[in-house]
Amino acid sequence: MKAIIINKYGLADELKMSEVPIPAVKPNEVLVKNYYSSINPIDYKVRAGQMKLLTGSKFPKILGIESAGIIEQVGANVTSFKKGDRVMVMPGLKFGTYAEYVSIPEKAVFRLPDHVTLQQGATLTLAASTAYNGLYLIGKIKERYEVLINGAYGGVGGIAVQLAKLAEAKVTGVCSTENVKNVKALQADTVIDYTKQDVYTLGKQFDIIFDTVGKFDIRKVKTILKKGGVYITTSPSFKVILMMLWNIFSSKKVKIVWNNPKKADVNFLANLVAEHRLKIIIDREYTLEELPEAQTYSETGKAKGKILIKI
Numbered sequence: 001m002k003a004i005i006i007n008k009y010g011l012a013d014e015l016k017m018s019e020v021p022i023p024a025v026k027p028n029e030v031l032v033k034n035y036y037s038s039i040n041p042i043d044y045k046v047r048a049g050q051m052k053l054l055t056g057s058k059f060p061k062i063l064g065i066e067s068a069g070i071i072e073q074v075g076a077n078v079t080s081f082k083k084g085d086r087v088m089v090m091p092g093l094k095f096g097t098y099a100e101y102v103s104i105p106e107k108a109v110f111r112l113p114d115h116v117t118l119q120q121g122a123t124l125t126l127a128a129s130t131a132y133n134g135l136y137l138i139g140k141i142k143e144r145y146e147v148l149i150n151g152a153y154g155g156v157g158g159i160a161v162q163l164a165k166l167a168e169a170k171v172t173g174v175c176s177t178e179n180v181k182n183v184k185a186l187q188a189d190t191v192i193d194y195t196k197q198d199v200y201t202l203g204k205q206f207d208i209i210f211d212t213v214g215k216f217d218i219r220k221v222k223t224i225l226k227k228g229g230v231y232i233t234t235s236p237s238f239k240v241i242l243m244m245l246w247n248i249f250s251s252k253k254v255k256i257v258w259n260n261p262k263k264a265d266v267n268f269l270a271n272l273v274a275e276h277r278l279k280i281i282i283d284r285e286y287t288l289e290e291l292p293e294a295q296t297y298s299e300t301g302k303a304k305g306k307i308l309i310k311i
Contacts, residue, residue, distance in 0.1 A: 002017060003098060003099035004016065009052060012047070012292040018060070025074070025075050026103070029103050029105050029106065032071055032101065034067040034068070034100060035068060035070070036069075037066065037098055038067075038308050038309060039308075065092070066089065066125045068088045069311075077106075086121070088110040089104050089125065098288065110263055114274075116273050119282065123308075124266055129259050132268070133261075134156075138255050139210065142207075144170060145169040148199065148206040148224070149172070149188075149210045149212065150174045151213035153173075153305065155303065155307075156234060157175075157213070158279075158281045159278070161187075163278070165186070165187050166272070172206070173186070173190070173192065175193065176194065182304065208230055209232065212234055218233075228251050228252070230254075244256070281305025283304040285308040285310055286308070294309060
């Protein structure tokens with residue numbers, strides 16, 4: 001099968017097209033023919049060697065952390081799926097979705113509803129689930145909560161704005177000048193162009209601050225957080241981890257959102273898409289051969305929504 005591999009950590013040009021064997025299927029696994037994968041920041045961070053303590057030094061590696069496709073084969077112990085099922089998969093740190101096929105444990109496979117496209121499905125197990133986990137599981141979002149979302153038109157942020165509005169919260173989105181109209185179209189109550197206005201001068205505080213791009217100054221962010229509020233970030237920097245020690249003493253909490261999607265939550269998100277209540281924002285689509293270019297674009301931090309890889 002065709003796959004994009006790396007033989008060492010480094011820049012995007014380390015991503016090479018290669019022919020590799022189709023993976024064998026273990027008794028608790030399914031073999032999925034991938035149709036679409038997507039780009040996530042973790043992909044290029046792993047490629048660059050920023051997570052080598054977790055990913056090790058064994059090469060070659062096939063990266064890619066989520067995809068959507070059709071089951072080609074099921075293992076002997078698999079009971080929830082059959083050949084021909086449309087599914088979404090997220091192999092976690094096992095990776096492997098930048099390839100024509102991936103073999104993956106049944107527990108990491110999610111059914112794709114009929115009215116959700118494969119393109120949409122390739123975005124739901126990581127970006128959309130991260131937005132859901134941050135707002136609902138960590139933030140415990142409620143009606144009329146004041147919610148600030150930084151990176152409000154990115155892969156996670158664009159979903160977070162919509163989910164917060166569905167929860168009937170009051171949403172302030174922070175984005176670049178070119179995305180102001182886009183975030184307004186997602187029904188954000190207030191939109192802040194960070195190139196023109198400092199969020200610390202708004203004169204208001206928030207119940208939830210969801211920093212989907214990890215750019216806020218953790219030392220200043222508590223000044224705009226309500227008592228009992230929570231700052232949630234997708235970027236576990238040293239400063240963030242250090243500030244989390246203050247959670248013991250302060251009612252203003254600092255938390256990191258880790259994505260561990262549950263089937264019920266992914267099903268909930270997929271059904272929102274099927275009902276046209278949640279819009280999946282697609283910026284660009286690349287072929288598998290164009291993956292180096294796609295990752296390079298993702299690293300600019302200027303993507304509007306998700307970047308898809310057609311396999």
